[in-house]
Amino acid sequence: MIKDQKDNLFLLVKSLTKSEKRQFKLYVGRLGVNADSKFLNLFNILDKLQVYDEDFILKHGDIKKQQLANVKAHLYKQILISLKLNPSHQNIRSQIREQLDFASILYHKGLYKQSLKILDKSKEIAIQNEEKNLAYEIVEFEKLIESQYITRSISGRADELTIQAKELSALNVIASKLSNLSLQLYGLFLKTGYARNEAEAEEISTYFYKRLPKYDISKLGFREKLWLNKAYLWYSFLMQDFKNCYKYASKWVELFYDNPNMINLNPVFFLKGNNYLLEALFYVQRRDKFEKCLIRLEDMINSKTFHKDENVEALAFLYLNLNKLNLHFIDGTFDAGLSLIPKIEKELKLYTNRIDEHHTMTFYYKFASLHFGSGNNKECIGYLDKIISNKSLSMREDLLCFSRVLNLVAHYEAGLDYHIETLLKSTYKFLIKMNDLHEVQKEMIKFIKGLQDVFPQDIKKAFIKLRDTLKMYEDHPYERRAFLYLDIISWLESKIENEPVGKIIRDKYLARQDVVN
Structure with missing residues (x-):
């Protein structure tokens, strides 16, 4: 079969x-x-x-x-x-574990001195490379051997190993608590997205600070600082505090550049940190810093010193290309961004078994949004249909919700009026089921539904009214989430001013640059 x-x-x-x-x-x-x-x-x-x-x-x-x-x-x-x-x-971890195996063999043969010599060297390498779980395992093994191999220095040696075990254990406990907290926050983000109201924000804040362990920053090493920054980053993402997202993602990335030997030891964390840094810069619309960080990342990935296995290669493809697409959303250069789609789609097939379905759907949403920004509404609908018709996609409810909202707008723009009524019902039903109906979405659905009863000469007034209504939510701490996925206001302004949406976004970007400069 x-x-x-x-x-x-x-x-x-x-x-x-x-x-x-x-x-x-x-x-x-x-x-x-x-x-x-x-x-x-x-x-x-x-x-x-x-x-x-x-x-x-x-x-x-x-x-x-x-x-x-x-x-x-x-x-x-x-x-x-x-x-x-x-x-x-072969990497540092496998080499240390191999030495542990050798030390174990020598121990069981009664060659205690030789075993201890190997363990001492391995422990030093483990500590230098922030492999503190392995270092703790080695210390415990040393304690076992020292308890059987009696020497005149056993008293001082016992104290030394006891202190070392205690210090390593304390750091491992902090790292474990921070990694657990980071993972739990990440899981919460994947499932529900950002905080949707004050009550959820309060709940997330209580959850975070209740589980955040006490620490002395001066005593933390690379690994502990990495998990600390990750935990604060995910907390900031959930709270839609994108300036702090940038702050902690920057600390995460600079931690690697300050410890360059850690880049090849932990290439996945290095890539993820850079991706979150770029995502934060995208949300705060800092194209200048975004482009510099993207170039810096690409240069590192393409350097001869950067080690790439199959997993790292897939992640590098994912993060570089998603952020190359995002660059065109910041300044509204949608037409230029379209040229990236064929190459990315072709390469995406090569990574079918290494890139999860959610990220594949994220690419489709980006492709759809680029086409929408360029006025290619039927192509936009084609990519959105790949997401909407995917019955197995259970993560990131926000991606599913905004795909349906954009699909509704694209059908209206494409003049496919005979589908609008059916789409309105299915979209509203879906959003109610997902418990994700924000004010922005409610206003959009109400507006498109009401357009059928608006006289042609009054359409512009209807667009202006909706724009003014949505403007109230543009800087709202919880409602602004909608504008991260779909720039509804720029679309409305394009209808009001009879200009392409890409030009509207581009003009806004240039205006922001004038203010910065």
Whole structure:
């Protein structure tokens, strides 16, 4: 039977590079008995298949149906062992753990001095590279050995190890509490988006400060400061405090640039920090700083010193391209932004199994918004339909809500009036169900519904009335969320002034620049 490409073993095989496949075959071929093994034959079949086809495997693989599950499990394990031995997958953490394994072997052979020597060197490396959980594990191992290997210096050594264990434990507890808090806030953001009213803001604030551990900033290392900035960043995002988002994202990113060795040790956190910094700058509409940060990030990613595995490569693609699109939303250069879409769409297919569905839908929303800004309403509707018709997308309710609102506006702009009544009902029903109906959305739906009863000569007055109504919400701490996804006011002004929406946004951007300068 032919299945989709969700079979774990098949996905693992397809993720291998040419050099990794070559190394795997050398690894399993080190013993002659493996040359004709069932798991190696299965590997060769999977490597050639374009989709997972179990019937084809059973027919050509010399494997009985009842054997297939065991052969697949064995092949999966052998591939992972081979990858572990590959130098490209070696890092500080794996090297420290390898030394821990060596020290354990020496300990069990009764070679205490040799074991302690390896542990002492490994501990120093772990602390230097902010691997404090591993460092604590090493100290505990040292304490175990010292309790059995009696020397005249055991008293001083015991005190030294006890103090070290206590300090590392305290820092690990702070890091754990901060990482837990950061993760919980991030999960809350993905599920509900920003605080929608004063009550939610108060609830989030209480939640945050109740769980924020006490700390002395002067005693925190790189790792603890990283989690501290992450926690404050997500708290600021939830509260729609974008200036503080910028503040803590900047601290996060500069922490890496001040400790450049940490960039390749933690490339994912480095990339994420830069993405949040760019997102904050996008929200505060600082194009000058946005462009500088984007160039700085791209230069680092393209540098020879920046290590990229498959995961890092996918994230680099995601963050660079989403922010290249965002650059055109700040200054209203939608037509120029359209040129990015074909290349991004083509490359997006290459990352199908490495970029989650939510981020794929985010790209579609950006594409739709660019087309809307350029007046290509039917193309806009096409991309929005990919989001709206996706029944499996359960995250980021705000993305789903504003896709429907933009879809409604695009249908009106495209003159597809025969769909408006049906769309109004389905959109209103959806937003009520999501408990996400803000005043801005209510006014938009009421306006479009009422347009059918407005005489042609009064349409401009209706646009002006709605613009004036929405202006009241533009700087509202909770209602302004709507304008982050869809610049309704600029669209209304484009209708009032009979100008393209891109020109309206561009003129606003240039006016802001004049004020800054």
